Amino acid sequence: MKRSTRIRVNTILIEITLVIVSFIVFLPIILAITMSLQPPEHVFSFPPKLFPRGFEIQNFVQAFHTVPFARLLFNSMLIAVCTTAGKIVTGILAGYAFASFKFFGKSLAFAFLFATLFLPAETIMIVPLFSIMRKFGWVNTYWAMIIPFMASATNTFLFRQHFRTIPSELEDAAKIDGAGPLRYFWSILVPLSKAMIGGAAIINFVYAWNMYLWPLIVSMEDQMKTVQIGVKMMIDAESANNWGIIMAGTLVALFPTLLVFILLQGVFVKSLVRSGVKG
Amino acid sequence: MRKFLPYLLLIPTFLVIILFIYWPAADSFRMSLYKVSPFGNRMIYTGLGNFQKVFSSAEYRKAVLFTTLYVPVTVLLTIFISFFLALLLNQNVPGTRFYRTFIFAPYAVSPAIAGTLWTFLLNPVVGHVNYFFMAVFGTQVEWLTTKPYALIALFFASVWKMMPFDIIFYIAGLQSVPDELMESATLDGAGVLKKMWRIQFPMVSPITFYLVIMNIIVAMFSSFAIIDVMTKGGPGGYTTTMMYRLYLDAFAFQKTGPASAQSVIMFGLMAIITVIYFVFGERRVHYR
Numbered sequence: 001m002k003r004s005t006r007i008r009v010n011t012i013l014i015e016i017t018l019v020i021v022s023f024i025v026f027l028p029i030i031l032a033i034t035m036s037l038q039p040p041e042h043v044f045s046f047p048p049k050l051f052p053r054g055f056e057i058q059n060f061v062q063a064f065h066t067v068p069f070a071r072l073l074f075n076s077m078l079i080a081v082c083t084t085a086g087k088i089v090t091g092i093l094a095g096y097a098f099a100s101f102k103f104f105g106k107s108l109a110f111a112f113l114f115a116t117l118f119l120p121a122e123t124i125m126i127v128p129l130f131s132i133m134r135k136f137g138w139v140n141t142y143w144a145m146i147i148p149f150m151a152s153a154t155n156t157f158l159f160r161q162h163f164r165t166i167p168s169e170l171e172d173a174a175k176i177d178g179a180g181p182l183r184y185f186w187s188i189l190v191p192l193s194k195a196m197i198g199g200a201a202i203i204n205f206v207y208a209w210n211m212y213l214w215p216l217i218v219s220m221e222d223q224m225k226t227v228q229i230g231v232k233m234m235i236d237a238e239s240a241n242n243w244g245i246i247m248a249g250t251l252v253a254l255f256p257t258l259l260v261f262i263l264l265q266g267v268f269v270k271s272l273v274r275s276g277v278k279g
Numbered sequence: 280m281r282k283f284l285p286y287l288l289l290i291p292t293f294l295v296i297i298l299f300i301y302w303p304a305a306d307s308f309r310m311s312l313y314k315v316s317p318f319g320n321r322m323i324y325t326g327l328g329n330f331q332k333v334f335s336s337a338e339y340r341k342a343v344l345f346t347t348l349y350v351p352v353t354v355l356l357t358i359f360i361s362f363f364l365a366l367l368l369n370q371n372v373p374g375t376r377f378y379r380t381f382i383f384a385p386y387a388v389s390p391a392i393a394g395t396l397w398t399f400l401l402n403p404v405v406g407h408v409n410y411f412f413m414a415v416f417g418t419q420v421e422w423l424t425t426k427p428y429a430l431i432a433l434f435f436a437s438v439w440k441m442m443p444f445d446i447i448f449y450i451a452g453l454q455s456v457p458d459e460l461m462e463s464a465t466l467d468g469a470g471v472l473k474k475m476w477r478i479q480f481p482m483v484s485p486i487t488f489y490l491v492i493m494n495i496i497v498a499m500f501s502s503f504a505i506i507d508v509m510t511k512g513g514p515g516g517y518t519t520t521m522m523y524r525l526y527l528d529a530f531a532f533q534k535t536g537p538a539s540a541q542s543v544i545m546f547g548l549m550a551i552i553t554v555i556y557f558v559f560g561e562r563r564v565h566y567r
Contacts, residue, residue, distance in 0.1 A: 128303030151295035210389030261387035
């Protein structure tokens with residue numbers, strides 16, 4: 001009796017703490033929504049409001065005029081979708097090579113790939129990758145924002161791990177039935193990996209959508225920038241500091257990744273833990 | 280066919296990593312030994328001249344100092360708060376799924392947007408956090424443009440952004456702590472705090488170690504966007520990390536040689552972190 005009441009008290013305490021903590025953690029996003037819906041005359045009201053006085057979409061309309069936001073959204077979407085698709089295709093192919101084949105130089109190739117995880121990507125981008133892009137004539141193009149990110153060690157390892165969990169009897173059976181390695185790959189391995197592909201797609205999409213440093217340095221014209229840079233452009237452009245407009249733009253930039261995350265949280269968390277990628 | 284197939288399968292991945300990771304990495308080592316001639320038309324070999332220039336620059340030393348302040352504090356705060364929240368979320372009280380969604384949400388937020396949100400919350404006129412501080416402490420603070428506060432502002436945004444990643448890993452780790460262990464400790468009369476420090480924390484120590492390493496890397500390299508949006512390294516260079524200094528020297532001041540030398544220093548730091556990870560990580564992993 002005594003113990004069960006103690007457990008119940010604990011549960012209630014934990015429950016209360018969690019309500020408060022989740023509220024605080026999510027509060028910046030709630031307040032951004034409040035601010036974005038605020039009619040202009042209330043933007044500077046003091047003390048600041050917790051919930052909006054009205055429901056104005058004017059700030060969102062304005063956000064699309066302050067910077068070429070529609071174009072930036074298109075750029076971000078194109079870049080995120082292409083790099084995601086690229087990373088998955090190259091990752092599946094390389095993962096298959098490492099999981100199902102013995103070949104000369106395999107462990108060397110593996111080490112070579114593994115070592116890239118310990119090179120700081122941001123540092124490589126700033127000086128040398130930029131100068132390579134200049135040599136290629138790719139500065140200010142989509143190529144610069146897509147091609148260098150079409151493959152990664154993380155994706156290769158993710159698919160290699162996954163393929164190794166698939167029983168090798170399947171491969172033997174396919175061989176006996178006369179299916180070559182490519183046939184086996186295409187009609188057995190890939191269909192069995194749908195969940196893995198989905199998980200990898202989400203992680204790669206969020207990563208690509210949220211990139212900041214690279215688009216900042218490699219896209220000079222406003223037309224070629226991404227939404228992440230667009231948000232910063234808004235802060236710099238709105239000299240009157242109209243936070244209603246800035247928060248509207250911020251929410252538009254945040255919406256795709258937040259939606260994907262909330263809808264597919266389970267898959268997301270599972271794949272994240274499995275891949276152990278950097279945040 | 281079977282003989283050549285694996286090589287064919289590896290071509291796309293290796294083409295990308297050689298062209299866009301290894302080549303530029305090697306290039307920054309080469310470029311760190313050269314300087315641009317006075318007319319900017321050719322490269323002159325200077326040996327370690329660039330490194331000398333970097334280390335004797337007061338600005339760079341300032342950036343190193345700030346990095347050694349910003350990175351450890353951010354990492355410690357993130358680790359402790361995350362472990363605590365993971366413990367709460369691991370109790371599986373009703374509604375946990377719901378709480379998780381809210382607490383994990385910052386993971387989907389980019390560093391740039393995290394910076395924007397906190398710039399707004401700390402704004403002296405319209406910001407809610409700023410208003411809260413004014414109501415509690417009675418002082419009006421210019422968060423992003425005055426000295427200790429700009430650093431605190433970065434802590435808010437960085438910890439908020441980095442937390443979910445750690446919590447996700449901690450929850451996964453806590454779930455692998457055997458129930459019998461916790462139950463027998465309870466029967467022995469161990470309280471919640473004692474169980475936490477004597478059983479759960481040591482049991483997840485390999486994860487803590489992994490997270491500390493990952494958080495250091497994120498705080499050193501990926502916090503760039505947060506700083507660029509919130510403080511631009513200011514006031515007066517106060518919040519300029521080594522990474523931000525590198526960016527400034529490369530793009531704002533076009534000092535290619537010193538910037539390349541700084542890249543090499545960053546590679547060196549990363550190498551040290553990697554060695555620590557493998558030397559100490561191995562030993563700890565056996566703990567499991």
